[in-house]
Amino acid sequence: MDKVLIKDKDECWCGCGKEYASCHKEFDQKLIEARNLGYLIPPRRFIKNSLQIEGIRKAGILNNGLLDYIQENIKPRMTTEEIDRLTVKYLKEHDCESADYMYEGYPKHLCTSVNDVVCHGIPSDYVILDEGDIINVDATIVHKGYYADASRMFMIGKVKPNAEKLVRVTKECLDMAVEAIVPWKTTLNDLAKVIEVHAKKNGFSVVHEYCGHGVGLKMHEDPYVLHYQVKEKTYLIVPGMVFTIEPMINEGSRYLYLDYKDGWTARTKDGKLSAQWEYTLVVNEDGAEILSK
Ligand code: MF3
Ligand code: CO
Ligand code: CO
Numbered sequence: 068m069d070k071v072l073i074k075d076k077d078e079c080w081c082g083c084g085k086e087y088a089s090c091h092k093e094f095d096q097k098l099i100e101a102r103n104l105g106y107l108i109p110p111r112r113f114i115k116n117s118l119q120i121e122g123i124r125k126a127g128i129l130n131n132g133l134l135d136y137i138q139e140n141i142k143p144r145m146t147t148e149e150i151d152r153l154t155v156k157y158l159k160e161h162d163c164e165s166a167d168y169m170y171e172g173y174p175k176h177l178c179t180s181v182n183d184v185v186c187h188g189i190p191s192d193y194v195i196l197d198e199g200d201i202i203n204v205d206a207t208i209v210h211k212g213y214y215a216d217a218s219r220m221f222m223i224g225k226v227k228p229n230a231e232k233l234v235r236v237t238k239e240c241l242d243m244a245v246e247a248i249v250p251w252k253t254t255l256n257d258l259a260k261v262i263e264v265h266a267k268k269n270g271f272s273v274v275h276e277y278c279g280h281g282v283g284l285k286m287h288e289d290p291y292v293l294h295y296q297v298k299e300k301t302y303l304i305v306p307g308m309v310f311t312i313e314p315m316i317n318e319g320s321r322y323l324y325l326d327y328k329d330g331w332t333a334r335t336k337d338g339k340l341s342a343q344w345e346y347t348l349v350v351n352e353d354g355a356e357i358l359s360k
Contacts, residue, residue, distance in 0.1 A: 080111055082116050082118075083117060094114075106300075107302050113308050114305070114307035120283075122283075123213045123215060123282075123309055123347070126163075126208060126209065129208055130359040134218075137206075142223075145196050147181070147194040147196070148192045162210065163208045164209045166208060166209050167206075167286075177206040178203070179194070179203070179204055179205075180202065180203040181196070181200055181201070183339060185274055188203075197224075199227060201223070201233070202221050204219055204221065209286075214282050214284070215358060215359040217347055220234045220238070232269070233271065233316065234342050240261070241262070241313075241344045241346060243265055244261045245357065248348075250354070252303075254302060254303050256297065259293050259295050259301075263294070266314070272316070272319070273294050274314075274316070274323065275294075277333070279294070279312045279313045280310060282309060283309040292313075294312075306351055307350065308349070309350075311345055313346075318339040323335055324336055346358075
């Protein structure tokens with residue numbers, strides 16, 4: 068974005084087909100101003116056009132429907148494999164595909180992470196949900212080439228107060244981060260700070276090894292959306308960015324280990340509980356709109 072070579076009547080760089088002057092011209096001017104103020108400004112490849120956002124919005128509605136369907140059917144004594152089977156049925160009926168299936172060899176259609184599993188738990192006939200368990204169900208679907216990614220926690224029957232608190236505080240971390248988004252003002256680090264401060268205030272820790280990400284035309288796009296603060300400058304949040312926020316919060320220490328047998332399942336090192344919630348959101352002119360939750 069050094070010299071603006073594009074002319075008013077040229078087609079806008081966002082690919083919408085409109086003239087530059089009536090599309091991203093003003094946006095580019097604001098970006099230059101922000102850069103002059105010292106912000107790290109996002110590259111154009113982070114910015115979705117309205118057609119793409121419409122497609123991701125539809126995928127988000129379908130992904131929400133999948134999570135609703137699981138929510139209606141999840142119950143004690145059910146196996147996580149059954150959740151995978153429900154997913155396959157839903158996807159077939161709704162003209163969608165799982166983005167997880169065969170992603171880097173991942174063998175199932177979504178992730179089911181129970182209790183001390185931080186993320187990427189693989190559905191299995193051997194994992195049976197019991198009263199008192201907490202589980203994260205994380206689904207990423209593709210519909211007409213557009214991706215939406217979201218996860219929810221479910222509490223199975225009556226759970227202990229510490230588990231209930233972890234699930235609640237993790238959701239608060241995510242909701243507070245979304246609320247904090249003011250386009251042209253908030254940076255990714257600001258979101259990390261909101262999450263880190265709220266988790267630590269409640270005696271919990273933030274996982275560092277996994278993070279949120281751009282999403283929409285692929286499951287994982289730039290930028291990384293970290294849930295802990297870093298010293299470096301991070302991107303300014305501007306309209307048209309579509310990304311996930313998905314904090315993983317631990318009851319005990321933040322450290323984890325990877326299951327060496329399946330190569331996917333991440334568990335807390337101390338065996339204590341972990342929780343996660345995830346939304347896909349799009350930044351518009353006055354804040355963030357949640358596309359999948
Ligand atoms: N849904 C996950 C995320 O939030 C990614 C799934 S990894 C896979 O980024 F291996 F299961 F595909
Ligand atoms: Co996800
Ligand atoms: Co994600």
